[in-house]
Amino acid sequence: QTYTLSSLAGVSAKLKPLDTFADRHLGPNASDVQHMLSTLGFQDLQEFIKQVIPEQVLVQRKLKIQPETGYTETQMIDHLKELASKNKVLKSFIGRGYYGTITPPVIKRNILESPEWYTSYTPYQPEISQGRLESLLNFQTIVSDLTGLPIANASLLDEGTAAAEALSLSFNNSKKKRTKFVVDFDIHPQTLSVLKSRAIPLKVEIVQLDLKSETVFEQLETIKSDVSGILVQYPSSSGSIINQAQLQKVADFIHAQKGLLSVASDLLALTLLTPPSQFGADIVLGSTQRFGVPLGFGGPHAGFFAVIEKLNRKIPGRIVGVSKDRLGNRALRLALQTREQHIKRDKATSNICTAQALLANIAANYVVYHGPDRLKKIAERIYGYTSILAQQIKDNSAHELETTQWFDTLTVKLNGATADELLQRAVEQYQTNLYKVDSHTVSLSLDETVTEQDLVNLTELFTAKAISVSEIQNFPEFPAEIRRSDSILSNPVFNTHHSETAMLRYLHYLQSKDISLANSMIPLGSCTMKLNGTVEMLPLSWPEFGSIHPFAPKDQTLGYLELIKNLETDLADITGFAGTSLQPNSGAQGEFTGLRVIKSYLESKGETQRNICLIPVSAHGTNPASAAMSNFKVIPVKCLTNGSLDLDDLHAKVEQYKDQLAAIMITYPSTYGLFEPTIREVIDLIHSNGGQVYLDGANMNAQVGLTSPGDLGADVCHLNLHKTFAIPHGGGGPGVGPICVAEHLVPFLPSHEVRPIAKHNELSIDSVSSAPYGSASILPISYSYIKLLGATGLPFSTSIAILNSNYMMARLKEHFEIAFINDDGVKFSGHEFIIDLRKYQGKGVEAIDVAKRLQDYGFHAPTLAFPVAGTLMIEPTESENLQELDRFVDSMISIKKEIEWQIAGDSRGLVLKNAPHSAEDIILSKDWETRGYDRELAAYPLEFLRKNKFWPTVARLNDTYGDLNLICTCPSVEEVAAGSD
């Protein structure tokens, strides 16, 4: 047996601790493995793997990961604690888009630490996702209410990328004709950097102006016919609130040019401040971090994005919409899918796929818990503290207060001290971080966590005088002239759950409607819904990881930096590459980053003409979308009917475009789940024609320790840490999409404006995310995953993932057609395989019927219609045990019988068409006598369901209705009342 979890034997094996993780991570035990192997006709796992993975692909380079056999759970926790202790938690009033916040403990425990919330998938199957959908609808309603704009999405990756989406949207809105985008000077530096990295490939020029100045309109006038949009920050990065009349003039100007006004804003400020809608904003965007989401060294946090009505089909990202189910009951689902890249491919204007659902849900529930009154109090308190401090600085110091109207941020020009001196004193005497603007200017942003002691400290820091809080006579009120006058958040959901008990129940109520990994296997092909181990998740709860500002001084973040460095090294080892960037905060973001790196590399060699990106037709929609965003011309490459890449077509396309060939993007094993033996040929072909090879690592779970992109000869790959490396999917995010690159591409990896990262140099591309290390606070998850499995456990785990998949396929093959697999050709799948249901089309059964019917059996459907319409792609992962695999297979076999009924005209087959069956359908529908099948068949087609039944809470969704009648905010009290009549 070549693969074992531990190579220890004898005494030392017996001395070893037994709280091992690897065997807990894996579903099957040793005897299950033997059973599955023998079902497949093998005795030995290594023999099996050799049959599955082509010889020229199976590398099995020994990984360098330490410890070799992995940490035990206890060792891992100890090690993480040690890393944590190297981060120093100080009070951070650094601001610039990141603020101290208090995650209400009831939300922390019941969302952030609840597997039911964090292990669920993006709610593409609405009938078993109404809980998350309701919560995301609340999120959209909050954004819409506070910005004043009617349409909001269910989160973006962060504020920087939200700003970049605004740029893109504006550019596209001008039909790509207007190539200038105006940005106010006083914008977060990291936002500017992300804007640049998105503008460069689009060939959009960013023009920075001082929008608050009187003379700006003259400047605007000179470029007006080229401007697609204007972006201003409100309150601004340095803390000012630009005059609203001025902003109205800016809006009028840009609207006269048919351009768009975008406003980066802060939702907490907007609880008090006149909303941007009032002065003509078309787009309002920003971060919801300070609504209860830990700083986490920069992320993940949910960006938000709201638009005016007429842009509703152009808004990027997912939108939850209100629709109806088959029975006419109100139900929620993701709306307007037709806008997205999986449909529009290289015509898509955004590549966003995984977003920040979990963080959006935390933010939304923060608002549900506090409600409008408490939120306003929080904002007023911050304003009051800021104002008292401002007064102290004005009255009692020689420093100059640069900010004249503020919400929470003051910029102070120092007299008699350098910024460095002041910051150092703040750290040493008061354990407080401020922000250095320039050598003699600092800024600070107060937040929800501010205390009387902070006020005393900060006053003393700036004025060298002690202030006694009890002597404060006045608590400054938010100025009436900039205060909003409308009522906010009046929907009942924001005015009901304010006791902890009520909040707990609301969260539990939402959660109970959703299928997550805590219920059953989620066999989504291409998504790798594996175990998100508890030990891996623990550090997310620790303040030493949670309460670190991304711009905190380096010496306060040594634990993070050590972890990041090790993770970069391990990922480079695993992918066979030389360098890693952890900055991209989703897979799609990784694609964009990788393509930007390739482009910059080619340009550095003077090969600016290379702009063709070959992409197989089977590719995931984000690939062409990312390529298009990177200003590549996408040329599709055909696939053969046996699933493999059409090499003839490839050769032809390469030949045709060889002078402009920039890159190919391929997924390996392919999106069809196949280990194509020709991969090295393909790579060589591209290289020999001057192109670079981008490997989409979404399927890395079939490679780790067995082969690697680097070993195969590719140049760059992205990884979905939220697939292969155990970050939970969070119901639609967060994700981390690092890229690993070969030596020659390392210099081009992204850097960061505010907090330059180690490898920064003049070749570095601009930032792709707001934060230097993207979604840093979830990196400990993947780090732990790797360190728990170790160099021995990782390839073993990969092998089990492949074994599980082939075992299921072998059993299902007796009952269903498996796409691209047959006894004459490719006999084995990789870690996933495709059930082909196309032969039933036109006979009254569609793939969606099977997907929906699986819900009645308690399962989340496999991936539907990707990569092939009319099919289901199944990926069990290594974490599912034999029992669960069999339970799923048995359910599919039972459904096969139902398909046959339906095709034969047996009325029992209608059970498929009416699936899923909610309890309400079973109990309240009046047509049971005439349905053609009975309630038992509907609800309990197999015995195990009587013991363990998950109820879809609505019947099948009516997508058309919802898209025609787009509603993406909570209904008002009146609407609810009317609806229930």
Add this chain to the structure above:
Amino acid sequence: QTYTLSSLAGVSAKLKPLDTFADRHLGPNASDVQHMLSTLGFQDLQEFIKQVIPEQVLVQRKLKIQPETGYTETQMIDHLKELASKNKVLKSFIGRGYYGTITPPVIKRNILESPEWYTSYTPYQPEISQGRLESLLNFQTIVSDLTGLPIANASLLDEGTAAAEALSLSFNNSKKKRTKFVVDFDIHPQTLSVLKSRAIPLKVEIVQLDLKSETVFEQLETIKSDVSGILVQYPSSSGSIINQAQLQKVADFIHAQKGLLSVASDLLALTLLTPPSQFGADIVLGSTQRFGVPLGFGGPHAGFFAVIEKLNRKIPGRIVGVSKDRLGNRALRLALQTREQHIKRDKATSNICTAQALLANIAANYVVYHGPDRLKKIAERIYGYTSILAQQIKDNSAHELETTQWFDTLTVKLNGATADELLQRAVEQYQTNLYKVDSHTVSLSLDETVTEQDLVNLTELFTAKAISVSEIQNFPEFPAEIRRSDSILSNPVFNTHHSETAMLRYLHYLQSKDISLANSMIPLGSCTMKLNGTVEMLPLSWPEFGSIHPFAPKDQTLGYLELIKNLETDLADITGFAGTSLQPNSGAQGEFTGLRVIKSYLESKGETQRNICLIPVSAHGTNPASAAMSNFKVIPVKCLTNGSLDLDDLHAKVEQYKDQLAAIMITYPSTYGLFEPTIREVIDLIHSNGGQVYLDGANMNAQVGLTSPGDLGADVCHLNLHKTFAIPHGGGGPGVGPICVAEHLVPFLPSHEVRPIAKHNELSIDSVSSAPYGSASILPISYSYIKLLGATGLPFSTSIAILNSNYMMARLKEHFEIAFINDDGVKFSGHEFIIDLRKYQGKGVEAIDVAKRLQDYGFHAPTLAFPVAGTLMIEPTESENLQELDRFVDSMISIKKEIEWQIAGDSRGLVLKNAPHSAEDIILSKDWETRGYDRELAAYPLEFLRKNKFWPTVARLNDTYGDLNLICTCPSVEEVAAGSD
């Protein structure tokens, strides 16, 4: 407005942090309070309270609790962290019943930190408790399997009290004739102390003998006719495993005398060791702590208790049994309730009520997760480490190894060093604690957490030589001659859920069957199911509280000691008393302790003849049971039909017994929920006749800050911290039942053998729990509760609890009879009230029908048949909001309509008799055409249920069937297979 949460105004109110707890703990907001007050005809809360609480009772002494207005949540966490940092976590190989263990993270997160598990109630309503019941049945099966005895209960409070129960059971088994109980010398010292405190009132003499000696049979011979039982520890306290042949002889001896052999044992050892059943044990008992339950400075941990078949009606505590539901499906419920004190009252032989369900569930799931093979590996590894160390000590040191056959514990007689020196060196050089046996003897017990480094350290400590683990040639195997040969834990449940994913799903599956506070109000009168706030629960997860051995050196436990001291002081303040003991680990245990204190006090005054305890007939069953255990003669006092104590009867009884009068036990407000105005008279009467007044504090939630036992003149009270002071009920425990006493009783508070507590003196009674501070690790919950509400918040909270109750009562009064409340007499209830359904008896509707039907409405039933048969007692607590109160009331009103149907012979009334309705009943039952009511009425009698339906997983339980066919372990594979045919 006299009651406000905060007395701050103006600027300082605005500066205050907003993460306040008090207003989150309370359900109703200010406008709800006004609404409820005006429904009741009041405008002001203080005015209302004055009407509810008699003038002579309403004291409103200002509490001294600091901080006065309570900590905010952030401040509380900071403060708790600071206390935690004063505890020092060292490796503890102290043993003596407490061992290091690893709580599997998946269990920690999904049970210990899951409100769904910890907020549920004792599973008296089986239809909505099948999850916990299944888990407790697993627990019983584990105990039964490992001990070899067929009947096991669902946990006892700890090992000491389990031993005391064995003593009691043996004594009772001898019809109280045999007054000697033999205990081996080598038993845990704390067990001996608990045995003594239980033996003294029973007038049982504990005879300590050396049962391993050859000559012991001669000694036994001399007392044989007086011996009711023998208790031996196996493995013994000092680590030896007494020869099994010898134990068989002991068993033969005692059986010949018709006495019982009890064995205190260790379940982990029993995975390897021949089980006590093999040498004739009748009772096996111990602690399951080392099955994943944190040390927690001594508790809570689940004690276990197993007996031979013929003792099955005599086993103390709760037993889960297998039965059937109305439809004939297998279902679980608490069996043999007729044995318990709430039925047998002063004839009961045990007072145990609240036990350790949550900890039993952790232990059970630890076994589910590990399974028999891994458990044996854990045990073998411990044995191997212990043996290697033993060899090193023998071979390489001058010390003398006293233990000859061991499992995990070695006792070492030191040569050349004192025990103190060695222990100090262990702490200083190796951060390790051992146990001091005497001045020159130490012992150590290895455990699951032992590592190679520990072995190196300990070897060096004892031998002053370095050992290189890689040189160890042999890993000692557990000796065949004492090894058990049967297979253990063969039930599928222990052989299935070994991956983390499978375990997560199993826990989620169990949890989803149960109603907890995360679902809906649990309005159990006398149980105070209030919010268990997240902040309060946090410290349970921290190693600084979890990983402290109860016998750790004092300077490592300063955080605990500070917290304990403050909590004692605050509780004394709240109760108006002078001293507190936190040792009792349940309410009933508190009763026993308080009565023992009273008795000792009376005896110290020479009043040994005082042995009468007056107890109103309305008292909770534990009161007479505890009094009987304390060897008081219980004299019941009548109650009038209006619910108040029959003062004439009381006077008569006092007069009759005044010379023997020892005490009265009363509950205030009474178990009927009434603030009896005559309470001071009653107390004076008892005092003037030489008796002491024991106040049962189960209803303290109606007193805190408004009045107190001390202010009323009582002498002692117990508190249920798991009611009033926010410790979650845990599905049937843990609990804490401290007693507070007046000045004259302080000297009698219990001490501890091993770790004397501050107030120890020669008057102190023996221990009532194994651990010095009882269930120490959950004390931070109550501590936080008090500190979060502060002196201002506590009385306000009490007032809201009373308001909520009266509001519900006012609404329900229109539809139901309320016992003891009427417009001419007492108009208001305290914090709970009784719905009297007796008038429907004989007309086809019983109280239980209403209780079961409430499940169909998604509610846990109120307290059924206590304190009055045929009634339901409702206690909403302050944590429920107006919406939830109304939802419950509306459900009751809807049920009223169903009652009327039933009485009128309308067939729709049968919905009550068939309640609750499981989904299976709705879907699979064939009789729906003829039921007389439809599925909609069954499942969705009110609109809100369509949105939020909780499904009972079984139909109404058949109690008789289960008691007649007692099965209290998991069915074997064969039985399951047979059953499903």
